[in-house]
Amino acid sequence: MKICVLLGSPRKNGNTNALVKPFVERLDEKGHNCVLINLYDLELNSCIACRKCQKDWIGFGCHYNDDVHKIFDQIMICDVFVLATPIYSWYCTPPMKIVLDRLVYDMNKYYGDEIGPALWEGKTVALITTCGYKPQSGADLWEEGVRRYCKHSKLIYYSMLVERHLGYKSIFMDEEKDSHARIFADTLIAQIQKSNE
Numbered sequence: 001m002k003i004c005v006l007l008g009s010p011r012k013n014g015n016t017n018a019l020v021k022p023f024v025e026r027l028d029e030k031g032h033n034c035v036l037i038n039l040y041d042l043e044l045n046s047c048i049a050c051r052k053c054q055k056d057w058i059g060f061g062c063h064y065n066d067d068v069h070k071i072f073d074q075i076m077i078c079d080v081f082v083l084a085t086p087i088y089s090w091y092c093t094p095p096m097k098i099v100l101d102r103l104v105y106d107m108n109k110y111y112g113d114e115i116g117p118a119l120w121e122g123k124t125v126a127l128i129t130t131c132g133y134k135p136q137s138g139a140d141l142w143e144e145g146v147r148r149y150c151k152h153s154k155l156i157y158y159s160m161l162v163e164r165h166l167g168y169k170s171i172f173m174d175e176e177k178d179s180h181a182r183i184f185a186d187t188l189i190a191q192i193q194k195s196n197e
């Protein structure tokens with residue numbers, strides 16, 4: 001299985017990356033191929049709605065030749081991609097939002113003169129999230145947004161692993177969260193294997 005993880009936290013040693021680590025370790029242990037992309041290291045330009053991408057029904061086609069092209073290519077060859085982000089103002093961080101906006105156009109050729117294909121149709125999406133409030137009021141809008149994004153884009157939404165950060169004076173990572181991340185990796189893979197049977 002090929003998994004692409006988009007890391008959307010500005011804190012390299014922060015909570016979200018700490019939660020992603022055991023998830024990726026588990027996938028590696030099981031022999032899966034995991035690619036990690038740190039969005040804060042990349043050049044990412046916001047969509048300007050020029051719709052150049054809509055004239056190309058088989059590829060990227062974007063006006064920008066920035067690092068979204070690399071993300072596009074990785075997603076096209078993966079089975080599942082994971083959006084890993086802390087919650088900022090009830091949604092994802094800015095570079096993750098840029099990538100979502102860019103890909104909803106670069107991948108979905110719905111917005112030209114005629115309706116075309118969704119190039120990433122059938123791929124699975126999972127979320128790894130950390131937030132300060134209780135998950136049901138901290139991460140709910142993000143999850144709902146991604147659910148709709150997936151439905152619109154013919155993607156298969158899997159589920160969200162979400163853990164709460166109780167404040168900068170408390171230690172975020174513990175054995176329980178580590179175990180949740182490993183179980184999330186196992187159940188995600190099992191679900192995809194089942195749907196491929």
Ligand SMILES: Cc1cc2nc3c(=O)[nH]c(=O)nc-3n(C[C@H](O)[C@H](O)[C@H](O)COP(=O)(O)O)c2cc1C
Binds near residue numbers: 011090137138
């Ligand atoms: C600018 C900013 C906005 C935040 N907004 C929210 C929010 O709307 N809801 C929430 O539950 N937590 C919010 N938080 C808390 C973070 O989601 C939480 O601390 C997270 O675990 C940080 O992850 P990181 O260490 O990977 O950056 C916010 C934090 C920052 C810095």
